[in-house]
Amino acid sequence: MSTLEYLRGNRTWFIPGFVVWGASSSAELSFVTVNVVEGQKQINYLEASVGGTHQTVSFDSLVDHRGNKLPQTISAAKVIPLPKDEGQVFIVGREFSSGFSISRDSSGTTPITTDLVIIELD
Numbered sequence: 001m002s003t004l005e006y007l008r009g010n011r012t013w014f015i016p017g018f019v020v021w022g023a024s025s026s027a028e029l030s031f032v033t034v035n036v037v038e039g040q041k042q043i044n045y046l047e048a049s050v051g052g053t054h055q056t057v058s059f060d061s062l063v064d065h066r067g068n069k070l071p072q073t074i075s076a077a078k079v080i081p082l083p084k085d086e087g088q089v090f091i092v093g094r095e096f097s098s099g100f101s102i103s104r105d106s107s108g109t110t111p112i113t114t115d116l117v118i119i120e121l122d
Helices: 003-008
Strands: 012-020 027-037 040-050 055-058 077-083 089-096 099-104 112-120
Touching: 012 099, 077 089, 077 099
Parallel strands: none
Antiparallel strands: 012 112, 027 040, 055 099, 077 112, 089 099
């Protein structure tokens, strides 16, 4: 491993005061459908989330605690939210090389302020 690769590896950023406005689904619906096709009955059980949104955040739109803009892509990123307000904040799905999706618990009605720790694992 070269010195440059060593110095560039495992970078970490701290982003204070990030506001999460996207809320997880506000309702989960479960329902059963019956289809009849050519005399054959088919029963389906389905679940759907209603009313949910999440924020998609690009890494290069963030600024760390030192005032530095984050890079456009981060290899094998891990985002850790540290909520400062009451309520839950979570990463939706998996982080991708150019950003991540984040959401808050839908039980509250106001945005949640959180600090973010972003670690490059590769």
